[in-house]
Amino acid sequence: MSIPDIDRFNFDLNGFIVLRGVLSESEVAAANKAIDENQHQLAERKGALRNTKSNTPLSGDGSTGRRDLSGMLGWPEGQREVFRNILAHPRLVPYYTALLGAGYRMDHLPLLITSETGAEGFSLHGGPLGGDGSFNPTLQYRCVGGQMWNTLLAVSVVLVDHNEGDGGFCVVRGSHKLNFPVPPDMATGEALSENVFQPVTRAGDVVLFSEATVHGALPWTADRQRRIALYRFAPPTMAYGRQAFMHQGPLSHTQVLGQFHLLPLVFDMCLSIVTSLPTGHTPLHGLNQCSMAAPLSSWLC
Numbered sequence: 001m002s003i004p005d006i007d008r009f010n011f012d013l014n015g016f017i018v019l020r021g022v023l024s025e026s027e028v029a030a031a032n033k034a035i036d037e038n039q040h041q042l043a044e045r046k047g048a049l050r051n052t053k054s055n056t057p058l059s060g061d062g063s064t065g066r067r068d069l070s071g072m073l074g075w076p077e078g079q080r081e082v083f084r085n086i087l088a089h090p091r092l093v094p095y096y097t098a099l100l101g102a103g104y105r106m107d108h109l110p111l112l113i114t115s116e117t118g119a120e121g122f123s124l125h126g127g128p129l130g131g132d133g134s135f136n137p138t139l140q141y142r143c144v145g146g147q148m149w150n151t152l153l154a155v156s157v158v159l160v161d162h163n164e165g166d167g168g169f170c171v172v173r174g175s176h177k178l179n180f181p182v183p184p185d186m187a188t189g190e191a192l193s194e195n196v197f198q199p200v201t202r203a204g205d206v207v208l209f210s211e212a213t214v215h216g217a218l219p220w221t222a223d224r225q226r227r228i229a230l231y232r233f234a235p236p237t238m239a240y241g242r243q244a245f246m247h248q249g250p251l252s253h254t255q256v257l258g259q260f261h262l263l264p265l266v267f268d269m270c271l272s273i274v275t276s277l278p279t280g281h282t283p284l285h286g287l288n289q290c291s292m293a294a295p296l297s298s299w300l301c
Helices: 005-014 025-036 081-088 093-100 253-275 283-289 293-300
Strands: 016-019 067-070 111-115 122-125 141-144 147-150 153-158 168-171 206-210 215-218 226-234
Touching (some): 005 016, 005 093, 005 147, 025 226, 081 226, 093 153, 093 206, 093 226, 168 226
Antiparallel strands (some): 016 206, 067 111, 122 215, 168 215
16 A cells, blocks of 8 residues: 655655556546536636636636536446546555545545636645745645645546646645745746746646645647546545535534435445445445545534
8 A cells, every 4th residue: 555655755845746547548538438428517717707817827818718517426327437436546545545644535526627728727826825924724734754644635637638838737846845925926927937837747647736735727728628637635534625515604403404315425426436446445445545424524514
C-alpha cells in the first residue's frame, strides 16, 4: 500500500503529482462515450457565472465559458462504472491513503468539466492562507515524521490530451507551503505568470493535488473539447464540502430525518463499487478504504 519514495518527494516538493496511464485506453473510451451520451446536460458558465476577470490573460475569448456537470456516479449502468471506480481504484488507493490517511472519504460529488476552444480558464485559488494572510484551517498540508497529510485532496482524471500551451489545469508549484497571500493581480493572471505552470498530460493520466496548493486553469486553446472529471477526498475526520442541502442554517429533526431517503442510494453505490473491484481488492478492503457513508453523516451534522 506504500507509494514510491520519489512520488512522496515530488508531492511534498510541488504540492501535486501526475500519475501516468492510470486509466486504460478502453476505460478512457468508455468515459468519453458516456460523456457524449450526456452532453445535453452540460451547463455553460456565461455572464454572471463566469469566473475570470474580464480582459485578463485568464478570460479566454471573453464570452465562451467552461461547461460542467455532476451526477456521473448515478448515471445508468454502462455509463457510470468508470467514474465510480475512481473512488477505490487499485492504482489510486495507495496515494489516497498516503496523502489522507486510512479511511479516506469522498468529500464532494465529482464534477465533469469541459471547455471548448476559447473558453475562459479559472482564477488562481486555494492555498493555506486567506486573502488577508490569515491561517486557513480548511486547506492545509503537513508532513510530520515522514507522514503526509492534506485536509482536502483533489483528483483530476484527464480524459483528453493536454499538450503544452493547450491550457487547462495550472498550478503554482510549492505554494502549499507559502507564507504570504497570493497577490490579487496574480490570481487574475495579470502578474507573476512566470510562476504558473501547466503540466502536460495525456488521456488516462490522473493529477493529484493538495487544495492547499494554489491552482486554477488557463484558457483552453486546443481545437478539441477539454474533458476532465474532478473528485475531492478528505481524511475520515474532516468535511469541507457541505453543500448537500439547499437549506441554509441548522436543520430541524424533521428535515434531518427527511434526508434518510438517500441511504439506499449511498449503500447501493458503495456495494456496486466494492463488488466490481479488481482481483485482490476484497469488498471489505474497499469498504475500509473509501467511506461512502461518511459524507452522509457529515451532511447531517
